[in-house]
Amino acid sequence: MSGQVRVDRAVTSGTFSLDGETFEVENNIWVVGDDVECMVIDAPHSVDDIVAVVGTRRVRAIVCTHAHDDHVRVAPELRELVVAPILLHPDDRPLWTMTHLDHRWDVDLSDGQVLEVAGTTLRVLHTPGHAPGAVCLYAPDLGCVFTGDTLFHGGPGATGRSFSDLHTLEASIRASLFALPDDTVVHTGHGEDTTIGAERAQLAAAAVTALLSKTKRAPGEEMVP
Numbered sequence: 001m002s003g004q005v006r007v008d009r010a011v012t013s014g015t016f017s018l019d020g021e022t023f024e025v026e027n028n029i030w031v032v033g034d035d036v037e038c039m040v041i042d043a044p045h046s047v048d049d050i051v052a053v054v055g056t057r058r059v060r061a062i063v064c065t066h067a068h069d070d071h072v073r074v075a076p077e078l079r080e081l082v083v084a085p086i087l088l089h090p091d092d093r094p095l096w097t098m099t100h101l102d103h104r105w106d107v108d109l110s111d112g113q114v115l116e117v118a119g120t121t122l123r124v125l126h127t128p129g130h131a132p133g134a135v136c137l138y139a140p141d142l143g144c145v146f147t148g149d150t151l152f153h154g155g156p157g158a159t160g161r162s163f164s165d166l167h168t169l170e171a172s173i174r175a176s177l178f179a180l181p182d183d184t185v186v187h188t189g190h191g192e193d194t195t196i197g198a199e200r201a202q203l204a205a206a207a208v209t210a211l212l213s214k215t216k217r218a219p220g221e222e223m224v225p
Contacts, residue, residue: 003035005120007142007187010053014045016070018098018161025070029053030146030187032139034118039063040084041137041146042189043075050078059084060117064105065148065189066131067095076103087115089126092133095163109135122146125176129169130157136177144185145196151177151186153194155202173203 008031016025027044037058040050042065059082064072067088075086085106088096096105111126115137122137127150137146149157151173159166177186182197 002037002118005032005034005118005142007032007144008038008053009187010049012044012046012049014070014073016068018068026190027070028187028189028191032117032120032122032142033057033060037118039115039117039122040078040082041065042071042148043073043078043086044070045073047074047078047081050074051081054082058082061107061115062086063109063115063122063137064088064092065136065146065150066134067092067099068131068149069099071148071189072096072099075105076100079106089124089133089135091126091128092131095131095133109133111135127169127172127176129166129172130159130164132163134172138180138184143181143183144187145177145180146187147177148189151194151199152188152190153186153192153199155199155206157189170203173199 010029011026012029013026016023029050030041031053032039037060039060040062043062061084062075062078079086087107087109088105089109109124113124115122120141122139125136127134127136130149134150136150156169159169178200180196184196186194
């Protein structure tokens, strides 16, 4: 018996480096599958931590939500160990080569592509902004989406660094993620879960606050001339 499809999570610690700065970070490890096979989403700091979640299951693929070093650092090493292909959107080539000059990923991801594992599907959503090749993975049967660093509990991912753009990120979130049902659980690259509905409300409230600050009016003063 293969058992039911499930989502397993662990947390691993390491660093993130870009633009001459390095930060201590904790990354979520997500593994989707049943008792027989699985798919690994992102390959952060430790192969041992990932393998501890995988166990004895066959790994069908290592899917990278984007190519910042804290999401792909051990991808080539993990590939050799579990004999599974690395999947990445080609627009993230510049970021990938900052970490892996001597290794390439195996399969290009594209918007709308459907990945299968353990009898369930994950649909690739290209969501540039945090990184040019950033993707999210929507699993309708499981009622969840894996967002990497595109969307977090509390709002969009970080911008302001090389290869990122806030307006592009917000447009991606509105077009691709906010098209999903409100009760869709958001499994993020760092930190705790949230839902699409909660983040839709959060972003709407932030937009209202920004608009009011531009007009120098506080909530409740909208009708004051």
